[in-house]
Amino acid sequence: MRRLINRRPDIATRFGLMLVPFVIVIIVYMVASEARLSVNPNDKLLPGWSSISAAVERMAFQPDQRTGNYLLWTDTISSLTRLGIGVAIATLIGGVFGILQGLIPYWRATFNSFTAVLSMIPPLALLPILFIALGLGELSKVALIAIGITPFLIRDLALRTAEIPHEEIIKAQTLGASTWQIILRVVVPQMLPRLIDGLRFSLGAAWLFLIAAEAIASDSGLGYRIFLMRRYLAMDVILPYVAWITFLAFALDLALRLFQRVAFPWMFRGRA
Amino acid sequence: MTQVTVENLWKVYGDQTVLENINFTAEPGSFISLVGPSGCGKSTFLRMMLGDESPSRGRILIDGVELEDEPSPDRGVVFQKYSVFPHLTALQNVMLGLEFGGSPFLARLRGKKRRAARAASLEMLQNVGLSQAAGKYPSELSGGMQQRLAIAQALVKKPKILLLDEPFGALDPGIRAEVHDIMLRLWREERMTIFMVTHDLSEAFKLGTRVIAFDRVRTRPEEAKAYGATVTFDLKVDGKSVPPAPAEPPLKAAAQ
Ligand SMILES: Nc1ncnc2c1ncn2[C@@H]1O[C@H](COP(=O)(O)OP(=O)(O)OP(=O)(O)O)[C@@H](O)[C@H]1O
Ligand SMILES: [Mg+2]
Numbered sequence: 001m002r003r004l005i006n007r008r009p010d011i012a013t014r015f016g017l018m019l020v021p022f023v024i025v026i027i028v029y030m031v032a033s034e035a036r037l038s039v040n041p042n043d044k045l046l047p048g049w050s051s052i053s054a055a056v057e058r059m060a061f062q063p064d065q066r067t068g069n070y071l072l073w074t075d076t077i078s079s080l081t082r083l084g085i086g087v088a089i090a091t092l093i094g095g096v097f098g099i100l101q102g103l104i105p106y107w108r109a110t111f112n113s114f115t116a117v118l119s120m121i122p123p124l125a126l127l128p129i130l131f132i133a134l135g136l137g138e139l140s141k142v143a144l145i146a147i148g149i150t151p152f153l154i155r156d157l158a159l160r161t162a163e164i165p166h167e168e169i170i171k172a173q174t175l176g177a178s179t180w181q182i183i184l185r186v187v188v189p190q191m192l193p194r195l196i197d198g199l200r201f202s203l204g205a206a207w208l209f210l211i212a213a214e215a216i217a218s219d220s221g222l223g224y225r226i227f228l229m230r231r232y233l234a235m236d237v238i239l240p241y242v243a244w245i246t247f248l249a250f251a252l253d254l255a256l257r258l259f260q261r262v263a264f265p266w267m268f269r270g271r272a
Numbered sequence: 273m274t275q276v277t278v279e280n281l282w283k284v285y286g287d288q289t290v291l292e293n294i295n296f297t298a299e300p301g302s303f304i305s306l307v308g309p310s311g312c313g314k315s316t317f318l319r320m321m322l323g324d325e326s327p328s329r330g331r332i333l334i335d336g337v338e339l340e341d342e343p344s345p346d347r348g349v350v351f352q353k354y355s356v357f358p359h360l361t362a363l364q365n366v367m368l369g370l371e372f373g374g375s376p377f378l379a380r381l382r383g384k385k386r387r388a389a390r391a392a393s394l395e396m397l398q399n400v401g402l403s404q405a406a407g408k409y410p411s412e413l414s415g416g417m418q419q420r421l422a423i424a425q426a427l428v429k430k431p432k433i434l435l436l437d438e439p440f441g442a443l444d445p446g447i448r449a450e451v452h453d454i455m456l457r458l459w460r461e462e463r464m465t466i467f468m469v470t471h472d473l474s475e476a477f478k479l480g481t482r483v484i485a486f487d488r489v490r491t492r493p494e495e496a497k498a499y500g501a502t503v504t505f506d507l508k509v510d511g512k513s514v515p516p517a518p519a520e521p522p523l524k525a526a527a528q
Contacts, residue, residue: 165354170324171422172357173343175369175429181379185368189359266359270411 047236055236071225072244078220080248082138083210086145087199090206093146094153095195099187101154102161104179112158119151124212131217141213148209149202156198161191193264200256207249273300274346274432274465275335276321282329282500283316289500290316294330296484296503303459303466305480307473312486312501314469318435321467322347334433345369348431348464352438355422356410362421363406366393369429396424400454416447420454427458434459436468440475452479483507 009017033046047055060072100107101115127144134140164187172182214223222245229237261268281294290313298304306314319325321332323342332339334346349355356365370389371379381389397403400420410418419439426434440448456479459466470476476483485505488496 167351167354168357170322170343171349171351171355171425172368172372174322174345174347174349174426174431176345176372177379178372178376181372181376185371185379186357190357264359266409266411269409270413 044233051236079222086142089146090150098154098157101158123148136217145209160194275300277333280330284328292500302481305476305483306469308486345429346432348426349435350422350439400424416443434464434466
């Protein structure tokens with residue numbers, strides 16, 4: 001027998017194995033749902049497929065009676081807009097400050113401890129302050145997302161920048177580069193894909209902040225909807241919404257990974 | 273051609289003396305091989321030549337002028353690793369030096385200037401036998417090709433001094449001989465003063481016009497920290513001399 005660490009599944013087996021945990025979760029859910037519904041047909045906790053699909057039909061494909069909107073889509077658009085703006089601001093600030101902090105000793109001496117302390121502030125604790133200072137509108141939600149992930153992005157990118165081999169920086173100088181030219185032609189192009197990695201790792205947190213902000217004060221959004229539905233114990237809506245949020249998060253991550261491969265081919269070529 | 277004078281040079285890290293009392297003058301256009309046991313301070317010496325480290329005592333003069341205390345284009349370098357930029361193709365790696373010189377703000381050339389820089393870079397790639405690999409990224413090149421690329425990249429700026437830190441250490445003997453020939457040819461054509469650190473004595477004597485060894489004179493363990501390495505051996509290589517200046521440099525002045 002070969003050691004377990006040396007036994008590798010082939011591609012078909014891998015695909016099958018990948019599905020196993022998902023199938024198990026679905027089966028366990030169905031069995032449990034069946035069991036509860038057979039005792040009490042009005043049970044709300046684990047709705048059956050029929051009520052879930054009816055809820056999806058209602059939320060996604062029929063206009064809301066009060067507003068005339070297709071709720072799932074308007075919720076999705078408002079949430080993704082908030083997430084997108086917040087994440088874009090954080091990425092911009094994280095990119096600029098992270099590179100400066102990783103590359104310029106005077107900048108690092110000034111801001112290193114400051115960003116370290118900032119990153120220790122629990123962003124959710126700031127939410128009341130943001131609501132008071134910026135109102136209950138879009139601004140405070142976007143601000144929470146941006147504030148929540150920016151310190152991580154700065155620190156992550158500062159570390160990655162400092163990891164650029166010293167030889168490369170010396171070499172660029174012997175080719176006559178100024179600090180600005182080094183940033184532009186040596187550091188930024190190598191840090192963009194790292195920034196995307198940092199972004200991927202912080203997206204989970206960004207979703208958390210989005211949903212928290214929407215749960216507390218909002219009139220649309222995926223987080224708003226699931227917390228609203230909680231009042232009616234409408235698990236048939238909440239469950240598909242959670243699945244949809246999960247799918248969106250997964251798709252965003254995948255899109256970023258694909259973008260990285262297309263935009264930065266040098267990272268994936270050859271033996272590297 | 274450039275003369276380098278090292279005067280009473282010391283380097284101390286904390287309480288550890290690495291180099292002490294280094295004195296020599298490198299004739300213009302000479303090819304100096306630096307040898308010595310691991311950890312004796314050869315790379316430290318090159319870093320001081322680069323301006324990446326400053327001497328604890330003493331000074332280094334280039335044509336009689338104390339050298340700038342940061343790296344500059346008159347001193348090119350090839351390290352053992354990480355000498356080329358992984359995000360640029362071979363051609364872009366070589367062109368980069370010309371773009372830094374020709375475009376202070378964007379570091380990118382356009383139009384006629386770009387075509388000139390491209391032609392000069394392609395010629396330089398051809399000099400090191402990498403014409404075929406112009407469009408490849410460093411991760412797609414073998415170790416020997418990467419080192420040749422690093423040489424081309426450094427030479428396109430026409431440095432007065434070239435510093436090589438074990439540049440061929442990782443190459444197999446066949447490729448190494450090939451790169452040696454390229455190196456010697458370029459050295460003659462460009463008339464640079466070269467310092468090359470190597471662990472390979474035959475390489476040191478084959479390429480160098482002069483071989484200088486650094487080593488510790490005092491080797492008792494309790495003295496190890498207080499005393500650094502110094503020049504223990506300094507030999508002109510017989511039958512080799514600085515090549516006479518050709519009437520016109522064969523490689524057109526593409527830099528600057
Ligand atoms: N930044 C530093 N801080 C403290 N000590 C250092 C530093 N750089 C080098 N040293 C010490 O200086 C000594 C010489 O190092 P150096 O890298 O110059 O050796 P070397 O001759 O190039 O060795 P090798 O042949 O193995 O490359 C070593 O003992 C090393 O530990
Ligand atoms: Mg060394």
